[in-house]
Amino acid sequence: MQNEQLVAKLKDKRLRVRLKSLKALLLNSGKEENPIERDNKANVNNVFRTVYSCFDRTATFSVYYANKFDMPLTAVVDYASLSSAEELIKAEKLTGGLYYVGAEVYAKNGDNQKVVMSAIGVPHSNIKSFNDELATYRNNRLAYTNSLREKLNSKFKKYSLSLPVDFWSFFGAIKTTSLEDLYVNLADKIIKKFISGDKIIEFLSNELGFELTEDETKKLEDVSNLLYVVDLAYALFNHLKIKLPDENLKNAIHFISLCQKYGAISSLIYRGGDLNAFIETAKSLKVNSATMPFTKATEPLMDEFYDKCLDNGILPLVRTVISHPRHLMDGVFKDEETAKKFNETAYCVVGHEISSSINPDDGMFTDSTSKKFPTLEERIKIFSRIKKA
Numbered sequence: 170m171q172n173e174q175l176v177a178k179l180k181d182k183r184l185r186v187r188l189k190s191l192k193a194l195l196l197n198s199g200k201e202e203n204p205i206e207r208d209n210k211a212n213v214n215n216v217f218r219t220v221y222s223c224f225d226r227t228a229t230f231s232v233y234y235a236n237k238f239d240m241p242l243t244a245v246v247d248y249a250s251l252s253s254a255e256e257l258i259k260a261e262k263l264t265g266g267l268y269y270v271g272a273e274v275y276a277k278n279g280d281n282q283k284v285v286m287s288a289i290g291v292p293h294s295n296i297k298s299f300n301d302e303l304a305t306y307r308n309n310r311l312a313y314t315n316s317l318r319e320k321l322n323s324k325f326k327k328y329s330l331s332l333p334v335d336f337w338s339f340f341g342a343i344k345t346t347s348l349e350d351l352y353v354n355l356a357d358k359i360i361k362k363f364i365s366g367d368k369i370i371e372f373l374s375n376e377l378g379f380e381l382t383e384d385e386t387k388k389l390e391d392v393s394n395l396l397y398v399v400d401l402a403y404a405l406f407n408h409l410k411i412k413l414p415d416e417n418l419k420n421a422i423h424f425i426s427l428c429q430k431y432g433a434i435s436s437l438i439y440r441g442g443d444l445n446a447f448i449e450t451a452k453s454l455k456v457n458s459a460t461m462p463f464t465k466a467t468e469p470l471m472d473e474f475y476d477k478c479l480d481n482g483i484l485p486l487v488r489t490v491i492s493h494p495r496h497l498m499d500g501v502f503k504d505e506e507t508a509k510k511f512n513e514t515a516y517c518v519v520g521h522e523i524s525s526s527i528n529p530d531d532g533m534f535t536d537s538t539s540k541k542f543p544t545l546e547e548r549i550k551i552f553s554r555i556k557k558a
Contacts, residue, residue, distance in 0.1 A: 172197055179230040184256060187229040192263050194233055207239035210508045212463055212500035214515035215240055216271075218492035221247040223349035224399070228256040231491070236264050238498055242515060244488075246271035246287055248347060249306035254296045267556060269518045270296065271433070274306045276421040278450060283416075285440060286424050287460065288433035290522035292529060295431040302427055307345040309417045314346040316414035321355060324411060328376070330358050349402065349492070356401035366390040369401065379408040396494050403493070421454055428457075432525045432532050434518060436460045436486065444470065448477050457534045458484035458514075463500035471502075475510060482545050484533075486518070487511045513553040520555030 175197075178190035207213075217231035218224070226234075228245050235243040243266060245257045254270040261268045271289035278284050291299055318332050325331065332354050363369045370389050373379040381389070381404065388400040428435035436458040437451045451459045459478050461471070466487050478485035489500040502508040517533060525532035532538060533552050542548045 176230075176233070179233055180225050180227055184229075184259075187227055187256070188259060188263065191229050191233055191260055195236070195263060198237070205238050207241075208501055209505050210502045211240075211498075212487060212489055212502060212508070213240055213242045213512045214244065214486060214488045215242070215498045215500075216244045216246045216488045216490050218490070219245055219247055219253040221250040221252045223347040223492060224353070224494060226491075226494075228253040229260045232257065232260040232264060232266065232268075234491075235498070236266060240498060242267045242269075242519065244269050244271065244289070244518075246273050246289065248272070249274050249303045249310060249345060251291060251296050251300040251303070254291070254293075254300075258293070267516070267519045269522045272299075272303055273438075274303070274424055275310070275416065275418055276424050277418040278421050278454065283418060284421055284450070285438040286421060286456070287436045287438060288424070288428045288431075289436055289458075290434045290518040290525070290533075292432045292522065292525040292532070294526065294529075295433075299427065299431040299433065302431075305419065306424075309419070310345040310347075313414060313416045314348065314351055317348070317411075318346075318351055320411055320414065321351065324409075325355070328362075328372075330355070330362065332358070348406065352402040352406045353398055355405055356398045359401065359405075360392060360398060364392070366392050366397075373404065373408070377409070379404065381408070399494050425454060425456060432529050432535075434458055434484070434521055434532075434534065436484075438462070439465060439474070441465055444473060444477065448481060448483070451478075451483055452481055456483065458486055460486040460488055463487055463489045468503050471507065471511075479545060484514055484517060484545065484549070485511070486514050488515075513549060516553040516556070517549055520552035523555050524552065 172194060175190045175194050179187050181187050215235060217226065219226050219228050219231060231245060232243050243261065245253045247253055249272055251270060251272050257268055257270055269290045271287050271291060273285065273287040276284055276286055322331050332351060359369060363372055366389055370386060373381060385404050388394060389404065425435045435456040437454060437456045439447050439459060439461045461474050475485045489498060491498065502511065521533040530537045533548055542551060
């Protein structure tokens with residue numbers, strides 16, 4: 170079977186077919202004449218979203234994609250869902266690669282400000298129970314996207330375009346409808362109604378008043394573009410002037426308590442702004458780690474972020490999120506020294522997941538581990554080296 174067909178089967182609805190296809194692709198990869206080699210300065214902490222967050226990427230496809238580009242680590246972190254964890258674990262058993270699982274949520278801090286948090290390195294015996302408790306977050310997000318759906322339907326009613334209530338509104342126990350889902354569905358309906366790229370651009374510009382960039386216009390000219398629906402969805406998201414509904418957010422302390430209960434590493438995600446204020450928020454919440462998106466990690470800020478985190482006993486992480494089909498694993502640090510220290514902390518999450526899956530008391534931030542190795546620097550050295558169970 171051709172590799173293209175096997176890659177397509179990585180998104181098959183049947184897990185058995187997905188894993189069988191991955192196995193075949195791995196056998197074929199040894200026959201490639203010019204395999205891709207990873208840059209020594211590359212960021213290895215690539216965090217994938219799967220079908221439980223948005224679009225159609227499965228955990229098996231994510232593993233294949235990371236493996237193809239010589240990435241030693243695959244992380245899957247979906248919105249308020251650990252439902253891809255089992256598939257990730259099975260897929261990585263085939264590759265022998267490193268991985269960790271997690272979930273991400275929106276919450277509010279003590280000042281009622283919206284924050285983004287993640288639970289990463291979840292011990293395997295706790296995945297199901299933790300996932301069950303995340304249902305509240307999924308349901309809150311579902312209510313939010315349903316409110317946004319009503320706003321979109323009101324705006325597009327005069328064009329005879331309507332988004333029906335999503336399947337997950339009835340059976341949303343394992344995932345929630347994302348903003349991406351809504352805009353992709355809207356984009357799909359616009360494509361079916363207007364058919365050609367010229368007519369779609371005309372509708373966006375004349376009817377909706379979009380001021381499309383040159384790059385956006387070029388992408389939307391040809392509907393045969395394989396990523397057309399995604400490109401149109403992002404144009405809709407970026408240009409539609411629509412007030413987002415209020416969101417029911419749980420207190421961040423609740424999510425952190427769940428991380429502690431189930432042995433996961435709690436992390437606060439940096440969203441920009443004053444770094445000192447961010448670190449103070451991380452300290453006040455008593456999270457285990459802080460995560461900076463690679464897109465916000467300028468060179469001076471990256472070094473400052475690392476040092477400030479260590480000074481406060483917070484594990485510093487830098488990640489690249491792969492949620493959009495156009496997203497690439499192209500994060501490259503300024504030098505090998507910077508790559509080494511941030512990749513080392515990413516490997517700590519892997520080491521924590523392995524160690525705490527064997528013995529819950531041996532996690533990176535447990536009392537017993539902290540007594541044996543009081544400094545975070547000591548624990549980074551130890552946990553970054555744990556590569557196998």
